[in-house]
Amino acid sequence: MTMEITGAGVAGRYPFAKLHGLGNDFVFFDDRDETMDVSVDQVKRLCDRRFGIGADGVILVRPARLEGCDGLMYYINADGTLAQMCGNGVRCFAKYVVDRGIVDAARGSLTVETLAGPRAIRFTMDEAGRLATAQVDMGAPVLEAAEVPLNAAAADEAATVVAEDRAARPCDGQTRSCATTLTLAYPGGPSFAFVGVSMGNPHAVCLIDDWEALPAHLFKGGEKSLETFDVDAVGAYFESHPAFPEKTNVEFACVDDSGIAMRVFERGCGETMACGTGACATLVAAALTERSERENDVHLRGGTLHILWDETDHVIMTGPAEEAFIGEVEL
Incomplete structure (x- = not known):
């Protein structure tokens, strides 16, 4: 708590x-x-x-x-x-x-x-x-649901994300990287899928592949994009969702050839210009879902952090x- x-x-x-x-x-x-x-x-x-x-x-x-x-x-x-x-x-x-x-x-x-x-x-x-x-x-990122922590029973749907041949972590008795994805409904729609990661504090990372597929009321005007997405409203709702018993930091991100673009609603703060643990959690989530390699630049509103999830399972942040x-x- x-x-x-x-x-x-x-x-x-x-x-x-x-x-x-x-x-x-x-x-x-x-x-x-x-x-x-x-x-x-x-x-x-x-x-x-x-x-x-x-x-x-x-x-x-x-x-x-x-x-x-x-x-x-x-x-x-x-x-x-x-x-x-x-x-x-x-x-x-x-x-x-x-x-x-x-x-x-x-x-x-x-x-x-x-x-x-x-x-x-x-x-x-x-x-x-x-x-x-x-x-x-x-x-090392903490991926086990109970340790993030996540309350999967409060989600509309829960699933395990598994990435073979990645950092060695226990998952169902095997050595592979795994995390829990929770699908949670937002009032008035739609549902969002969050990957749970702890970097010493809890994170819920939502990776968006198609902004156009989201309804217009989730944006603050103009072209549908990460920049116009209403992080204040959507992030605040999920920060204190029952699926996150200690509340959570909420990241919304997308991946392209230049790296990972991310905005964050920080637990106890609201949206901030940058979040180091959030950038680390987002890189881990993007790698697990095979949207990114294990090393990438994470572009935040205040600038760029370089994140590496190395062969020892540690996440290295430079900025x-x-x-x-x-x-x-x-x-």
């Missing part, structure tokens, strides 16, 4: 930094002394784009609890719920700690503890001595991280 933070709130003036990965943006606080007991209301106010700083979430930089890790990314969604993992957020975390000398840039790598476990990161530096790109080992500005805020 999703969890809200339980902080009673803090008072005072605090320095912060605003970072983003392809427009997926975060308010960072240095909480290495673990004194920032922020409340749900404070998180919502910080993330408000009219009355606050504006962000998709708040990230507290805390000391690692696991041996071998360089810090803990404590990530809170804009609605005050905790998130196990955030692909763009973890790249920004790396930039925050490397650019400030918390981690020695000469190492070229670090390991970040997340609520979904440790993530190993290699990084490159720009000419000014700041982190430019980060390559994150996102671990940029940028700092927008720093300041102080009254809490």
Whole structure:
């Protein structure tokens, strides 16, 4: 189940930094002394784009609890719920700690503890001595329905997607890649098929092959396409569908010769410019359904991530991280 933070709130003036990965943006606080007991209301106010700083979430930089890790990314969604993992957020975390000398840039790598476990990161530096790109080992995708988690009983139809000769994963006692596809009806039609994938947080990936086949009321005018698809309405409906007991991130994507184009409705945030874990989950779903090879570019509204599902079954995400500005805020 999703969890809200339980902080009673803090008072005072605090320095912060605003970072983003392809427009997926975060308010960072240095909480290495673990004194920032922020409340749900404070998180919502910080993330408000009219009355606050504006962000998709708040990230507290805390000391690692696991041996071998360089810090803990404590990530809170804009609605005050905790998130196990955030692909763009973890790249920004790396930039925050490397650019400030918390981690020695000469190492070229670090390991970040997340609520979904440790993530190993290699990084490159720009000419000014700041982190430019980060390559994150996102671990193996979780495909078993109970672990995503999915509630197949709440679906109109459920099926197993199996891809032979792919990464070795247990499926019905055999070594092959498999995942569950749920077909779910949208009010007023039609039904959508979602591939369930967890990258430390749950994802429901819908790959669309024919936009013209969808009814006009699902688009915001103009030509039927991913760009005009009403992600706000459709994504919000499926985010909290009973088929997803912990709610879910919802991806809509299509594949062509240039790569995979994707938009995402993030759990606890709404549509964002980019989602790193969502890009990874979408590549896995596209590979499983034989729409894509196991390595491809994923094009998001804020830019492009390069995703590789390698021979060890790990998903490797490569992309940029940028700092927008720093300041102080009254809490």
